[in-house]
Amino acid sequence: MAQSNTNDMVIGRHPAMAALKSGQTINKVFVQAESNSDAIAEIVTRAKQKGIIVSQVPKTKLDQLSNNQNHQGVVLTVSPFEYATVDDLFARAAKRNEDPLFLILDGIEDPHNLGSILRTADAAGIHGIIIPKRRAVQLTSTVAKTSTGAIEYVPVARVTNLVQTVKQLKERGVWVFGTDMKGQDFRKWSAKGPTAMVIGNEGKGISPLLKKECDEMLTIPMVGHVQSLNASVAASLLMYQAFSSRGE
């Protein structure tokens, strides 16, 4: 997996604590000198326990690091999260001697949805997740926190064009299942063989171009009054159907 050397900033007490609790690589903690805040003291204690360098700096330095945002006396420099490649995902399946099982997210925007999807993906043995580089949430400290550590175990590949990627997956023998309200009942579906499931955007669903590339569509039947399930809930149900239909 590629690692970039540039630093990202995490600004403010709550995001700083969330980053410290996640698996994200934190390079340095900057806190305001002579701060008597309990929250800052807790951040300093946790950072030191993790062996992270803590630097006490004047407020002006924090203003500069945070670009004059409301830093509340703390700024962290962190390494951006690592992304996998689609080949890494295939390699992970091969290493486990299993047919590939991927999840494709067509423009998920809510970091809590992505975190929750990662958490279930880890539990259900998904080999990796594919997301687009644009118009979708990327890996952030909120995603990491919601994933409760699963972000460390489930590789996420970022691609420029999901439609092209799906075409390439199909050329490599992967059967691609889209999801909407007009497909076959997912309870009768078996995810045997190389499989990818596509989950759509929270508002718009799967884009028409991508839907056209899907080999089949699946539906989670609903008998209530609402029109659809939350994207992460739908993804979880699909992942668990795939998991159990593989006899795992």
Ligand SMILES: C[S@@+](CC[C@H](N)C(=O)[O-])C[C@H]1O[C@@H](n2cnc3c(N)ncnc32)[C@H](O)[C@@H]1O
């Ligand atoms: C909140 S829904 C989007 C609803 C959107 N208005 C639409 O028409 O597709 C987000 C995604 O969750 C999945 N989803 C939600 N409910 C589903 C269901 N009952 N069956 C299959 N997929 C579902 C689909 O992937 C959908 O694109």
